[in-house]
Amino acid sequence: MLRPMNPSRRRALPPALAIMPFLVVLSLLASPIPLLAASTRYVSPSGADSGNCLNSATPCKTFTHAISQAVAGDTISAGVGTYTENVMVDRNLTLQGASASSTILDGGAAGRVLIVLGGISVVVSEMTIQNGKVTGDVGAGILNHGTLTLTRVTVSKNHASGGTAAANNGAGIYNAGTLTLTSSFVSRNQAAGNGGGIYNGPSAVATLKDSTVSQNIASGLESNGGGISNAATLTLKNVMVTGNEAPFSAGILNGGTATLSNVTFTHNNASLLGGGFTNLFATATLTDVTFIGNSAELGGGMWNREATATLTDVTFSGNAASTSGGGWGGGLANDIDAHATLARVTFSGNAASISGGGIYNDGATATLTDVTFTGNSASSGGGIYNHGGAIATLTNVTLAANSAANGGGIFNNQASATLTNVTLSGNSALNGGGIENSSGASATLTNVTLSGNSASNGGGAIDTAGATLGLKNTIVADSPSGANCSGPLTTQGHNLDSGDTCGFDTELKDQINVDPKLKSLAANGGFTQTHALGKSSAAIDNGTNSGCPATDQRGVARPIDGNGDGKVRCDVGAYEHQP
Ligand SMILES: [Ca+2]
Ligand SMILES: [Ca+2]
Numbered sequence: 001m002l003r004p005m006n007p008s009r010r011r012a013l014p015p016a017l018a019i020m021p022f023l024v025v026l027s028l029l030a031s032p033i034p035l036l037a038a039s040t041r042y043v044s045p046s047g048a049d050s051g052n053c054l055n056s057a058t059p060c061k062t063f064t065h066a067i068s069q070a071v072a073g074d075t076i077s078a079g080v081g082t083y084t085e086n087v088m089v090d091r092n093l094t095l096q097g098a099s100a101s102s103t104i105l106d107g108g109a110a111g112r113v114l115i116v117l118g119g120i121s122v123v124v125s126e127m128t129i130q131n132g133k134v135t136g137d138v139g140a141g142i143l144n145h146g147t148l149t150l151t152r153v154t155v156s157k158n159h160a161s162g163g164t165a166a167a168n169n170g171a172g173i174y175n176a177g178t179l180t181l182t183s184s185f186v187s188r189n190q191a192a193g194n195g196g197g198i199y200n201g202p203s204a205v206a207t208l209k210d211s212t213v214s215q216n217i218a219s220g221l222e223s224n225g226g227g228i229s230n231a232a233t234l235t236l237k238n239v240m241v242t243g244n245e246a247p248f249s250a251g252i253l254n255g256g257t258a259t260l261s262n263v264t265f266t267h268n269n270a271s272l273l274g275g276g277f278t279n280l281f282a283t284a285t286l287t288d289v290t291f292i293g294n295s296a297e298l299g300g301g302m303w304n305r306e307a308t309a310t311l312t313d314v315t316f317s318g319n320a321a322s323t324s325g326g327g328w329g330g331g332l333a334n335d336i337d338a339h340a341t342l343a344r345v346t347f348s349g350n351a352a353s354i355s356g357g358g359i360y361n362d363g364a365t366a367t368l369t370d371v372t373f374t375g376n377s378a379s380s381g382g383g384i385y386n387h388g389g390a391i392a393t394l395t396n397v398t399l400a401a402n403s404a405a406n407g408g409g410i411f412n413n414q415a416s417a418t419l420t421n422v423t424l425s426g427n428s429a430l431n432g433g434g435i436e437n438s439s440g441a442s443a444t445l446t447n448v449t450l451s452g453n454s455a456s457n458g459g460g461a462i463d464t465a466g467a468t469l470g471l472k473n474t475i476v477a478d479s480p481s482g483a484n485c486s487g488p489l490t491t492q493g494h495n496l497d498s499g500d501t502c503g504f505d506t507e508l509k510d511q512i513n514v515d516p517k518l519k520s521l522a523a524n525g526g527f528t529q530t531h532a533l534g535k536s537s538a539a540i541d542n543g544t545n546s547g548c549p550a551t552d553q554r555g556v557a558r559p560i561d562g563n564g565d566g567k568v569r570c571d572v573g574a575y576e577h578q579p
Contacts, residue, residue, distance in 0.1 A: 038073035041066045045081035063087045063095065063105065072120075078127065084108040086132075089146075090117045097127030100154040100185070107132030107140070113158065118145035118177065128154040136163025138199065139174030141189060147178040154185040161192040161219075168192040169229065170199030172216060179206040186227075190217040194253070195229035196244065207235045218246035224278070225253035226268065232256040241276070242266040249278035249303070251294065258284040265289070270296035271324055274303035279338075282307045290315045297326020298360070299333030300350065305364075306337045314345045316358070327353030328385075329360030330376060336388075338364040344527050345371045352378040355411065356385030357402060363388040370527035373399040373409070380404055380436075381411030382427060390415040396553045398423040398528040400521055405429060407436030408453065412467070417443045421553035421574045423530050424461070425521045426452045432463030433482055441467040447549055448474045449531050449573035451518050455482030462502070463487055471495050473543035475516050475573040476502050494544040496572045514538045516573065524575070526554030533562075533577045540577045543570035552576035 039054055043066045047059035053066045056077070060066045062085055066076045072092040082104040089095075097103025105127055107113035113132035116122045132140035141158035142148070160168040172189035173179065175198065186197040193199070196216035200206040206228075213227040226244030228234065233256055241251045241263065251268035252258070258279070263286070265276030275294030277284070279302070286309065291301035300319035302309075316331035330350030334340045340361075345368070347358035357376030359366060361384065371394070373383035382402035386392045392415070399409040400423070408427035410417065412435065422445070424434040433453035437443045443464075448471070450461040460479025462469065464487035471491055476484045477498035485502035493508035496516050504510030517534030524530045530553050533539050540562040548570035552558050558576040561568045571577055 038075070039071070040075045040077050041070055042077050042079070043083070044079040045083060067091070067093065078103050082106050086111040087114045088117070089114065089122050090120065092121045094123040094125070095127070096125050099126050100128050100152055103127040105129050107158070109133045112137070112139060112143055113141050115139070115143045116146045116148050116177070121147040123149045123151070124153055125151045126153070128156065130155070130157045132158040134160050136167050138167065138169045138193070140171045142173045144173065144175045144179055145177050149180045149182070150184050151182045152184060153181070154187070156185065156187045156189065158189045168220070170195045172197045174199045174201065175204045175206050176201045177204060179204070181206070181208045181211050183209070184211045185214070187212065187214045187216065190219055191223065192220045194218055194223055195225045196227065196246065198228045199225070200228065200230040200232055200234055202231045204231070205233045206230070208239050209237045212240040212242070213244065214240065215243045217244070222247060224248035226250040228252045230254045230256050230258055234258045236260045236263050238262045240264050240266070241268060244268045246270055247272045249274040250296065251276040253278045253280065254282045254284050255280055256282055258282065260284070260286045260289055262288045265291045265294055265301070267293045269294065269323070272296065273298045275300045275319060276302055278303045279307040279309050280305050284309045286311045286314055288313045291317065291319055291331070293318045295320045295323055297321060297324040298328040298335070300329065300352070301331045303329070303333045303335060304338040304340050305335035308339045309341070311340065311342045311345055314342070316345070316347045316350055318349045320350065321352040321360070327355070327378070328362070329356045330378065331358045333360045334362070334364040334366050336363040340364070340366045342366070342368045342371050347371070347373045347376055347383070349375045351376065354378065355380040355387070357381065357404065358383045359385065361386045361390045361392055363390055365391045367393045368397050369395045371397045372528050374401055376402045378404050380406045382408045382429070384410045386410065386412045386415040386417050388414055392417045394419045394422050396421050396526065396528055396555070398425065398530065399427060400425045400529065402427045403429065406431050408433045408455070410435045412437045412441040412443050413439045415441050417441070419444065419448050420446045420549050421551070422448045423521070423528070423553060423574045424448070424450045424453055425531065428454045430457045431455055432459045433479065434461040435463070437462065437464040437467045437469050439466055443467070443469045445469070445471045445474045446547060447543065447552070447570070447574055449518070449575065450474070450476045451478050451531050452480065454480040458482045459486035460484055462489070464489060473548060473570060473572050475518070475539055477516050477518060494542065494572060496539055496542070509542070509544070511538055511542065524554060525556065528553060530554060530575045531573070532575055533571060533573070535577070535579070537577065539572035541565070541567065541569035541571060543572045545570050
């Protein structure tokens with residue numbers, strides 16, 4: 001099964017995840033509809049099913065009867081009350097209730113509440129669709145084969161179970177057509193298959209706006225997508241995904257193409273992998289997305305595997321990878337063959353019981369620009385765990401106050417890390433408070449500032465063993481414990497050590513036993529916090545311009561003549577002093 005005790009071992013996937021997309025779309029043809037003037041037909045629980053339902057004073061009783069009387073373009077106006085029916089819509093119609101709280105379309109726990117046939121367009125507004133129950137089938141609340149628009153609708157307490165898991169997808173809504181959900185709620189639905197709230201099937205298109213997907217459950221042993229399981233095209237704008245549960249991908253599983261903007265994932269709990277959002281063999285674009293308090297054994301906030309994800313203006317806060325004896329990637333697990341590109345992303349207070357409090361990057365590629373890690377924790381890699389041939393590229397990144405047994409800020413093991421304009425401040429560990437670099441790893445640090453990192457066993461700022469580590473224009477300073485460096489480094493010159501443990505070479509213009517006069521970590525401009533240089537700092541204008549990045553960590557163009565001697569030189573460290 002799926003409980004890797006060795007994080008380097010490639011995890012097997014359950015069949016339902018490995019072969020998706022896997023369902024066959026049903027194709028249903030609509031009957032030709034005659035063109036007639038549109039009318040409003042009325043229903044009420046106190047009405048009677050006779051006549052054409054056109055008189056509001058003598059409404060019909062059921063949707064089913066009114067629909068049988070309707071022509072394409074009609075509106076079925078449903079009054080307050082509960083309608084216990086299994087409704088089939090086979091022509092273009094609007095079903096209009098009084099409000100989601102007062103007009104209730106109820107499946108009576110016997111069969112599907114609503115099916116929309118293919119080739120037609122249906123609008124459902126201001127009602128609740130609930131209490132559908134299907135056995136060995138999909139779409140207990142709604143099965144859509146056409147074009148369906150839900151506005152101010154609640155889809156809740158529908159159940160799909162029995163038969164094989166794949167036969168029970170989409171308890172709330174199974175979408176096989178085009179679905180648009182606006183100002184609506186999908187909550188408390190439960191599927192034994194995938195997609196407790198919504199299953200968006202192969203070739204389907206689902207768009208959710210201003211809506212909430214909450215407390216849905218995908219309950220099978222290998223079920224995915226407690227809230228939503230997507231096999232095709234999914235777009236979310238201004239959506240809350242909260243309190244959903246599944247073994248895999250409690251909030252949303254994306255197996256197709258997902259575009260999320262202004263989406264919040266809170267408290268989605270997966271018993272196995274992928275707490276908030278999972279991107280699997282898929283492509284996802286996340287903008288203005290927040291992950292808070294989600295949990296799983298791997299990827300508490302997000303799990304990205306064999307997939308491409310672009311995250312911009314995203315926050316991971318208080319997510320955890322600790323369930324089921326697991327513990328990889330409290331915030332983000334960027335897993336085997338995945339590609340993640342992060343810009344303006346913050347990881348704060350995430351935790352993993354084994355590795356990667358902020359990010360677990362294993363056999364994958366992560367490119368980070370303008371990213372902050374603060375207060376994350378793990379056994380290995382409090383901020384970042386980089387392992388298994390992974391490639392991590394960090395530019396304009398701050399790691400502060402993260403903690404671990406090994407590698408408080410970064411644990412780099414059998415992997416490659418490139419750090420440019422990076423600040424590591426106040427991280428702590430037993431070994432390698434700032435960075436633990438080991439087991440054939442390769443790390444390159446250019447214009448990095450390490451300050452105030454501590455390690456009780458050694459390597460307050462940097463601990464490296466059996467690995468390569470090159471430093472240029474880098475400050476290693478002020479480690480409260482463990483000294484600044486432990487293990488063999490390669491200086492590429494123009495570095496500064498506040499002590500003399502890094503093996504620096506004054507002939508290469510390194511400075512040893514020099515106080516860089518760093519100011520406290522603060523918001524000095526740009527997207528990340530930095531340590532400004534005191535005006536008499538020996539870091540000013542003592543870097544090399546060769547290979548110096550074109551800006552500092554804040555985005556300030558450099559080099560700058562910081563000491564007024566007319567010579568324009570890069571400073572040592574992530575911050576360029578402006579006189
Ligand atoms: Ca300068
Ligand atoms: Ca100068």
